[in-house]
Amino acid sequence: MIGKGRSISQTSASIAYGWNQEKNAEIVLRQHLFGETPSEISKEFKTVQDMNSRCKKNTLSFIISPTIKDGEKLKTKDLQEIAQKFMVQLKLGERQAVAFVHQDKKHKHIHFYVNRIDFNGKAYNDSFVGKKSQLAAERVAEDMKLTTVKQVQFEKEFHLKEIRAEIKRRHDLSIKQFQPKSFDDYIKAMETNGVKVIPSINNQNKLQGFRFEFDGHNLKGSEVNRNMSIINIGKELNKNPNAEFFKAKNNQVKLLGRTVELTPNLALKLSKRVIKKVIDIGMGI
Numbered sequence: 001m002i003g004k005g006r007s008i009s010q011t012s013a014s015i016a017y018g019w020n021q022e023k024n025a026e027i028v029l030r031q032h033l034f035g036e037t038p039s040e041i042s043k044e045f046k047t048v049q050d051m052n053s054r055c056k057k058n059t060l061s062f063i064i065s066p067t068i069k070d071g072e073k074l075k076t077k078d079l080q081e082i083a084q085k086f087m088v089q090l091k092l093g094e095r096q097a098v099a100f101v102h103q104d105k106k107h108k109h110i111h112f113y114v115n116r117i118d119f120n121g122k123a124y125n126d127s128f129v130g131k132k133s134q135l136a137a138e139r140v141a142e143d144m145k146l147t148t149v150k151q152v153q154f155e156k157e158f159h160l161k162e163i164r165a166e167i168k169r170r171h172d173l174s175i176k177q178f179q180p181k182s183f184d185d186y187i188k189a190m191e192t193n194g195v196k197v198i199p200s201i202n203n204q205n206k207l208q209g210f211r212f213e214f215d216g217h218n219l220k221g222s223e224v225n226r227n228m229s230i231i232n233i234g235k236e237l238n239k240n241p242n243a244e245f246f247k248a249k250n251n252q253v254k255l256l257g258r259t260v261e262l263t264p265n266l267a268l269k270l271s272k273r274v275i276k277k278v279i280d281i282g283m284g285i
Contacts, residue, residue, distance in 0.1 A: 001146050002065045003086065003137025007057035007116060007126045011049075012042035014061055018100040018111040028076055028110065029083040029099035045096055045113075051121030060124065062086070062112040064137055067147045071108030076101070082140055083112055089136035090129075093118065163217050168225045170195050170214075181242050183207075184254050186233065199255050206263045207255065230266060 008014055016038040019025050035041040049058045064086060066074060074082075083099040096115040101108060116124045134149070141148045170193040174180070178189035187197040196213040209230045210221050221228040227236075237243050251267040252259050261267075 001067065001070065001082075001137045001141035002149055003062065003133040003135075003140075004065075005060060005062040005090075005129045005133030007129065008059050008061045009057045011045050011059040011113070012038065014059065014111075015042055015045075015098065015113055018098070018102075018113060020102070023102040023104040025100045025102055025111075026076065027098065028079040028101050029097060029112075031097040032094070033096055033098055041098055045115050048096060048115055048119060048121075049117045052117045052123055055117060055123040057126075058116045058123070060092075060114040060116050060126065060129065062114070062133055063109060064112060064140075065107065065109040066141075067152065068107050070146045071103075071106075074108065078144070079110060082144065083110060085140045085143060086112070086136050087114070089139050090132060092124065095119075095124075160217070163215055164219070164224050167195055167212050167214050167219070168228065171224075171228060175236055179240050180237055181240050182237065182253065183233075184256065186237060187256065199260070201260055202263075204261075206261045207253065207266065208263055234266070 019027075019038045033041055033044055035044050045059060049055070052058070064082060066082075079099075079101050083097075087097065092114055095118055097113065099110050099112040101110050114124075116126065118124070138148050138150070140146075170190065174186065174189035174193050174195075178185065178192070180186040180189050183199075187199075190197045190212075194214065198211040198213060198218075199207055200209045200211060202208055207230070210228075210233065212219050212221060212224055212228075221230060221233065226232075251262045251264075253262060
C-alpha cells in the first residue's frame with residue numbers, strides 16, 4: 001500500500017473531484033461533517049478554516065493506494081478502517097475529514113481530505129507530510145496484513161533478477177547456437193531466441209550501445225550483466241574467426257538494413273581487440 005500527502009488550498013475543487021460519480025466514488029469515511037454535497041462540505045471546512053486566516057494551504061489531501069490484489073478483496077468497512085488508522089498514524093486527532101474510494105479502474109484507491117485547521121484554530125504541522133504519509137500507509141498495511149511497499153519492491157527486484165538471468169542465458173545460447181559474425185547477426189540471433197535487441201544510436205548516427213527488451217522489461221546491456229556491454233559483446237563476436245569487424249571500413253557497420261558508425265571509443269576498443277587477434281593469428285597463437 002502506498003500513501004501520498006500534501007497541503008492544498010483548492011478545497012472545493014478537490015472534494016468535488018473526490019466525489020466524482022464517473023469514478024464510482026463512494027464515501028468511506030465522514031468525520032464531523034453534515035453536508036451532502038461537495039459544496040456543502042467545503043463550506044463546513046471553510047467555517048473552521050476562517051479561524052486561522054494566516055494558513056493558506058489549509059486542507060490536507062491524501063491518496064492511499066492498496067495493491068490491485070489487495071484492493072479486490074477490500075470491502076467498504078475495510079477501506080473505512082484504513083482511513084481511520086491512517087489518521088491515527090498521522091496524529092491528526094479530531095478534525096473534519098472525508099474520504100472517497102474510486103473504483104472505476106482496476107486499481108482501487110482512496111482520496112482523503114482532512115481539514116488542516118482544528119477546532120481551536122491551530123494548523124496541523126505539515127512538514128514532511130509526504131514522507132509521513134508513506135510511513136503511515138506502511139504501518140497501516142502491516143497492521144491490516146496488507147501488502148507493503150517494501151514487499152512490492154522486494155518482489156520487483158526478485159523478478160528483475162530472474163529477468164536479467166534469463167536474458168543472459170539467451171545471450172549465451174545465441175552466441176553458441178548461431179556463432180554470429182557481426183552485430184547484425186547477433187541482433188537476429190537474439191530475436192530468434194525471443195529477445196529484442198534495440199541499438200542505441202545518437203544524433204550523429206553513431207552506435208553507442210544496445211538495450212534488451214524481454215517480458216515487458218527494457219534494460220541496458222550493462223544492467224543485464226557486466227559482460228553484456230556492447231564492448232564485451234563485440235569482443236565475444238570477435239572470437240569467431242570469420243567476424244566481420246575485420247572488414248569494417250571507416251568504423252561503419254551494418255545494422256538492420258542501415259549503415260551506422262561506431263563511436264570513437266567503441267571503435268578504438270574493438271580495433272585493439274582486432275589488432276591483438278591478427279597478431280595472435282600471425283604468431284600462430
